[in-house]
Amino acid sequence: MGKISLNRIIKVPMKKANDFYNAIRSNYYLKKVHRAKNHDTIKVGFIVQMPELWDKQSSVYADMCDNKYFEPWLIIVPKYDFENSKIGEYGSEKEFFVSNCLNGKYALAYNENKLAEINVSDFDYLFFQRPYDHYLPEKLRSSSTVCYTKNCYIPYATPEIKKTGIYPVNFFRNIYMGFMEDTGAAQINTTRFKGNCNKGYQHFLSIGYPPFEKCLKINNQCNYSNFLWTPRWSYDPIAGGSHFMEYYHQLAEFDWGKSKLIVRPHPMMWENFVKTGIIEKKQIDDIFSLWKKQQVQVDSNKSIEDTFESMDVLISDKSSVIPMFFLTGKPIIYCPKESEYGSLFSTILPGLYIANTWEELAGLINNLSEHNDPLHSIRKKIIDEHFAYNSSATENIVNAIINDFEESKKETYRK
Numbered sequence: 001m002g003k004i005s006l007n008r009i010i011k012v013p014m015k016k017a018n019d020f021y022n023a024i025r026s027n028y029y030l031k032k033v034h035r036a037k038n039h040d041t042i043k044v045g046f047i048v049q050m051p052e053l054w055d056k057q058s059s060v061y062a063d064m065c066d067n068k069y070f071e072p073w074l075i076i077v078p079k080y081d082f083e084n085s086k087i088g089e090y091g092s093e094k095e096f097f098v099s100n101c102l103n104g105k106y107a108l109a110y111n112e113n114k115l116a117e118i119n120v121s122d123f124d125y126l127f128f129q130r131p132y133d134h135y136l137p138e139k140l141r142s143s144s145t146v147c148y149t150k151n152c153y154i155p156y157a158t159p160e161i162k163k164t165g166i167y168p169v170n171f172f173r174n175i176y177m178g179f180m181e182d183t184g185a186a187q188i189n190t191t192r193f194k195g196n197c198n199k200g201y202q203h204f205l206s207i208g209y210p211p212f213e214k215c216l217k218i219n220n221q222c223n224y225s226n227f228l229w230t231p232r233w234s235y236d237p238i239a240g241g242s243h244f245m246e247y248y249h250q251l252a253e254f255d256w257g258k259s260k261l262i263v264r265p266h267p268m269m270w271e272n273f274v275k276t277g278i279i280e281k282k283q284i285d286d287i288f289s290l291w292k293k294q295q296v297q298v299d300s301n302k303s304i305e306d307t308f309e310s311m312d313v314l315i316s317d318k319s320s321v322i323p324m325f326f327l328t329g330k331p332i333i334y335c336p337k338e339s340e341y342g343s344l345f346s347t348i349l350p351g352l353y354i355a356n357t358w359e360e361l362a363g364l365i366n367n368l369s370e371h372n373d374p375l376h377s378i379r380k381k382i383i384d385e386h387f388a389y390n391s392s393a394t395e396n397i398v399n400a401i402i403n404d405f406e407e408s409k410k411e412t413y414r415k
Contacts, residue, residue: 019169022143026173029146030201033176035408037124041071042405045123045149047109047140049077051096051302052267053129053156058100059210059394060127060154065102069402074106075118080135082271087137089113096302109137121148125401130156131171142174150176150404154210154397155185157320160345161237176202177404179397181209184343207400208393214305215327216383216391222312222330224371225259228299232317233266235278241337242317244269245278248287250358251315252294259369263291264299264307266319313368315361323348327387329380331373333364347386351379 046061048054064070076097081088090110098106107118115137120126126149133141142151151174158181159166172178172189180186186206196202229251231244244265251261273279291298301307304321314325314332318339322332326348334352341349353368353375355361367373 022170023173026143026146027196027201030174030176030196031199033146033148033150034201039124042069042125042401043071043073043123044401045073045075045120045126047075047077047126047128047136048097049079049093049129049135050267051093052304054097054100055214055303055305056154056156056211057127057129059214060397062102063394063398067398069405070398072103072105073123074101075109075140076106077109077136077140082268083275087135109140115139120145123149124405125150125152125177127152127154128171131166131168133171142171146174146176152177152179152401154179155181158182158209158323158344159185159342160318160320160322161339161342164342175204177400178202178204179209179400180204180206181212182206182344203404205400207396208390210393210397211305211324212327212387212390213393215308215324216387218305218308218328219310220329222373224312224331224368224373226262226310226312227256227259227315227365228262228264228307228311228313228325229315230264230317230319230321231266231269232319233269233272235276237337237339241339242269243335244273247335247358247361249290250362252290252296254362254365257369259365260295260297262297262299262307262311264301264304313365315355315365318345322352326351326379327383327390329376329383331368331375331379333361333368335361348382351375351382 044064046057048057061072061074064072074097076094078088078090079093080086090108094108108116109118110116118139120139126145128142128151131153133143138144145151153172153175155166157166167185167188169192173193175189178186178189180189183206186204189204190197193202193204197204229247231248232242235242254261270284274281274284288298290296299307304324308325308328311325312330314321314330315335316322316325316332317335318337322334323344325332332352333355335355353364355364
C-alpha cells in the first residue's frame with residue numbers, strides 16, 4: 001500500500017508537469033505553423049498505415065489529386081504489430097497503398113527496415129489516420145510534426161459512449177484542423193482548446209464526415225436476406241465491448257433458411273483476443289472450420305462500404321460501424337453493453353433494434369427475415385433531419401484547406 005501511495009505521490013505531479021510542458025510546446029508551434037509556406041501549390045501528406053481505415057480519407061485524397069491547387073502524397077507506414085508492441089515489417093498494406101496512389105507520389109516511411117528521411121517541413125498539411133501517436137515512428141508522430149506543418153485529422157471512427165478514448169488530449173493538442181464527425185465532437189475539442197481556437201491556431205469543424213457521405217450514396221434496397229455481423233475487438237467496455245464468444249457458435253448454427261450470415265471481425269480482434277487470453281491461437285482455426293462447415297462467409301473487403309452495398313441487415317456490438325450502416329437506411333440489430341451514450345449515437349438509437357440476449361437476437365433475425373421492419377420510417381426521418389448535410393463532406397473539407405491556405409498566405413504577407 002505504501003509503495004502504491006508513494007508512486008502516486010510521485011507520478012501524479014510529474015504527469016501534470018509533463019502535460020503542462022507539452023501544452024505550452026504545442027501552443028508555441030501551432031502559432032508558428034499558422035503562417036503559410038512559400039508554395040505555389042498546396043502540398044498535403046497522408047500518413048497511411050491501415051488499409052481498413054483508408055475509406056475515411058480516400059475521397060479527400062482523390063479530390064486533391066484531381067485539383068490543380070494540390071500536390072497530395074501518401075506516406076506509407078508498416079502496420080503496427082500488436083503482439084510484439086512495435087511497428088512491424090511491410091506487408092499487404094504497402095501493396096494496397098501503392099496501388100491506390102492515384103498520382104504516383106508516395107514515400108515509404110522505412111527503406112530496408114530503416115527509417116527513411118522524410119522532410120515533413122516540406123508539407124503544408126499532414127493528415128493522420130488515427131489519434132494514437134505510439135503506433136507511428138517518432139518522426140511522424142503529431143508531437144513531432146506539429147513543429148513543421150499543419151496537422152489535420154478526419155476521425156477513423158465515431159464514439160458511441162460519452163466517456164470515449166478516441167479524443168486523446170496528447171494528440172488533439174497538436175491538431176491544426178480537425179474535420180470532426182458531428183457538431184458535438186467539434187464542440188468538445190473547441191472547448192478543450194478554447195484559447196487556441198479563438199486565436200485561429202486550431203480549428204475543429206463540423207462540415208461533413210466523408211464516410212457518412214459515402215454511406216448516404218450506398219444502395220438502400222433491402223431484401224432482408226444478407227445479414228452482416230461485425231463483432232468488436234475488445235471486451236473492455238471503454239472500447240465498446242464485445243459479444244463474440246457469446247454468439248459466434250449460435251449464429252453459425254442458426255437456421256438461416258433462405259438468408260445467410262456474413263462475418264466481418266474487427267481487424268484487431270484475433271490478435272487482441274489472443275493477447276488478452278480471450279482465446280488461444282488454435283481456437284481460431286476451429287472457429288474458421290465451424291464457419292466453413294456452416295457456410296458462413298467471412299468478409300475480406302478492405303473497404304467496409306463495399307461490403308455495405310450487398311448487405312441488408314447489420315448485427316453489431318457498440319461500434320462506429322453502426323452510424324455508417326445506419327445511413328444506408330437498412331435495419332440494424334444492436335447488441336448493447338451498458339454505458340452512457342454520446343450525442344451522435346443517442347441520435348440514431350431510436351432507429352435501432354435492441355438485442356440484450358441470444359433469444360432476443362434470434363427473434364429479431366426471424367422478424368427481419370420475414371420483412372417485418374417497423375422502424376423503417378423512423379430511420380428515414382433521423383437520416384433526413386440529422387445527416388443530410390454530410391452529402392458534400394469531401395468538397396467542404398477540400399475547400400476548407402484551400403481557404404485556410406489562402407488566408408494564411410495573406411496573413412504572412414501582412415506580417
